[in-house]
Amino acid sequence: MPQIKKQLINIISQADVVADASTLRDDINLSDQGVDSLGMFNIILSIQDHYAIEIPDEDIEDLKTINNLTAYITSKLQ
Numbered sequence: 001m002p003q004i005k006k007q008l009i010n011i012i013s014q015a016d017v018v019a020d021a022s023t024l025r026d027d028i029n030l031s032d033q034g035v036d037s038l039g040m041f042n043i044i045l046s047i048q049d050h051y052a053i054e055i056p057d058e059d060i061e062d063l064k065t066i067n068n069l070t071a072y073i074t075s076k077l078q
Contacts, residue, residue: 004077005070011050012066015042029064043069051077 005026013021017039024033030040044055047069053076055063063069 004073005066007050008047008066008069008073011046012043015039015046017042024066026066026070030066031064047073053077 009021009024012018012024012035017035018024018033024030030043031037035043040060044060044063047053048055051073053073055072055076059072063072
């Protein structure tokens with residue numbers, strides 16, 4: 001799981017949706033940390049491309065924090 005979290009921070013950094021992705025807190029909604037809806041869309045697309053997974057629209061609503069995203073990706077890769 002720590003490896004996925006590192007990769008996720010890198011993906012967020014490359015999506016260029018916040019000034020410094022390494023300062024994001026794991027347990028706080030990304031929207032509360034300055035990531036807008038377009039930024040989340042870019043993050044989701046980047047995750048799908050990076051991990052070659054499909055994230056259905058109904059799942060996106062629950063993916064609000066780095067911890068949520070990490071757990072979701074982990075479950076999809078097993």
